[in-house]
Structure formats: structure tokens, C-alpha cells
Amino acid sequence: MADTATLHAATDDKKLWDGGASPFKSSYGKLMMWYFLLSDAFTFAGFLIAYGTLRISSPTWPVPDFVFSAFPGGFHHKPLYFVTVMTFILLASSFTMVRAVQEGHQENRKGVVFWMILTVIGGAAFLGCQAWEWTTMIGSEHVTITKNPFSAHTEPGVYLEGDGHDIKEGDTFEVGDSYLIHKHDGEWGNLKYKVTGGEDAGMVKEQAFGPKAFGALFFFITGFHGFHVLSGVIFLLIICINSATGLYAARKNGYEMVEKIGLYWHFVDLVWVFVFLVFYLL
């Protein structure tokens, strides 16, 4: 209450913005963290809007449920299962971060350290998942930033050969059906098929590679987000150690440093909400 009264007095005097006071009732560090996050939001939005624009401009685009359908342990055809696990790991680490900030306000050193360690574990687990996802895409599906073997058909047809994986000779497909071109002994095996409808009915064609931009956008955007998570984990560790040694307890400001890294950590989770939306859900 006393705070509000001082604030009103300051407003009346028109001295609120003359320095010495804190018009937003927020410390310099916290306020600057907010503005940094705002600028970072613009960077991410730029990337995601570029993704949307290129996706809209392409006649065909790989279907996410088909592309992201592998699960550790050799499972296939599990659309979105793995990325849902990743999302939950990040959400859980956001929750543990909230708890760490709350314990900080209580000046409870043990509580802060305990919840921050859990947050670090969550962040590391998320990075591990991402490493597995990238390994699968690069190692077994051979997606690179310039070559994208994932695509979807733009005309109906029937396969004239099989690839030894999911497609057999004589299998038919419709417009919009997804395919992955496999690599055998370093050679791309684009399958031949006969078109059964549309303008080119009767022609024999070969599976075409998907839009090039897909691989570049995927690796760049999830990579940029992953790099944020990695930096976050490193800062969390530093701040966790500082909390444990009693550095912030001595400052007697309710562990404000924990609050600041907390803002950053939630922002990383917030960005993931949108990466999850545009890459995996739509």
C-alpha cells in the first residue's frame, strides 16, 4: 500500500520518469530481459513466417504426420507420438522453473536448487530428444538442407516397382499420399510409377524429390530453438550453482536472478508452442 501511495505522489509530481523511481515497478534487469525476449520473439517470428510463406508457395509439402512418425526403439508409423513426448518434457521443465522462482521469493535456498536441478534435467532431456530426432532424419531418412526425400503425390497412380520398405509393386496411391524416397548403397531409389488420372494419365514417371526448403527450414528453425534451449541449460546451471553457494541469498532480493532466467526459460517454451504448431500440427 505504501508503495502505491509513493507512486501516486510521484506521478502527481511528474517526477516518476525523472530517474530514481521505478515507474514499471520492475528492476532494470527484469525489464531488459522482457525487451530482449521481445526482440527474440521478432527473430523467431521472422523465421516462422518465412516457413509459412515458402510452404504456401509450394505446390506440395511433406505431411508432418508422415515425416515425424518414428519412435525410439525401432517403431514406425507413430504419428506425432515422439514430438508430444518432447513437448511434455519442455512443459514439465517450465513448471519446475515456476516452482524454483516461487521458492526464491520465499528465500528458500534448498528449494531453489532442488527445482532448478529438475529444470536442468528437463532441458537436457529435451535436447537429447532433439538429437535423436535429428539423427533419425539425417542418418536414416537422408534429409539434408538441400535435398528433401519427403514429398506427397500430386496425381493418382500405381507403382511399377517396390522399395523393400513400405511400397510394393502394384500399390496404388491417391493425390496427397505421402512418400519417402529411400537411399540404397548411396544411390537414391526414386520409384517409377504409372499415372492413372489427371492430365498426364498413362504416363510413366519417377518419384520427384520434395520441396528443397523443407530440410533447410526444419534444421534451421528447430536448430535455432535447440540452441536457445542449450544456452538456457548452461545459464540455469550457472545460476543453480550460484544459488547453492549462497550468492543470491546474500543479495536479499528474492533470488531475482532465478526469476530472470525463469522468464527466458518460459520464453523458450513459448516459442516451442509455435514451432510445434507450424511444423508438427498443421
Place this chain on the structure above:
Amino acid sequence: MGQSYEQSKKTATKIIVILGIITIAEVIFALLGKGYIIDGLHFPLIIMGGVMIAMSLVKAYLIVYEFMHMKYEMPGLVKSVLLPTLLLVWAVFAFFQEGNYWKDRRGEIMDKNEDRVEIPAETKQQGMLKQLDENRKQN
């Protein structure tokens, strides 16, 4: 600020449960709309996109307002951080419109790429001289 320690602990638990439920709902809806759960059932893209974007925005609101404590900040701080993001709404519409335009004119662009224009060396020079003359006159 705003809530007592016990209250805020409860709020955090409540929010994380809601976020989890929305995430599961999103995934189920994505799979349902594309015919994975009930064979042959497909929702049009506009419904899929609309519902997913709405659910993601609710998640974003909960993270920013509850987890990042935006709810308890001063109105000036809230405005200075959130209002600039409105510019992005315009960016989304402008760029997606542009993307659509590229798609519609893909054939035309490819044809243009094939075009080769031969400019005779003299014409080029004449053009440059003419331009020089005009510049001189203007000055």
C-alpha cells in the same frame, strides 16, 4: 505480488494441468482431422488451422500471463512488451498473401526464367550515352 505462496503454488499446478490437457487435445485433434482415429474422416484445412491456432494462442496466453507473471506487472510494462507484437499480425497476412501469389504464378515465373534476351552491344552503348545526355540536360 498478487498471490500468497500457497495460492501461487496451487495456480502453477492448475496452469500446468491445463497446458497439458490442451497439448493432448491438439494432438488428438490433429490426428482426428487427418483420418488417423476414425477412418475416412477429414476436416477441412480452415477448421484444422483455426482450431489449432486458437489452442496455441491460449497456451501462449497462459505461459506469458501466468508463468511469466505478466498478469501482475504494471500496465505500462505490459503494453510496451505486448503491443509491438501486433506488428507481426500484419507481417503474417502480408507474407502469406505473397506466398500464395508465388504459387499461383509458378508457371509464369518458370517461363520467364527460360527467357533469354539478347541485347546488341551497340544498343547498350547508345542507351548509356542517351542516359548520360539526359542527365547532363537535367543538371
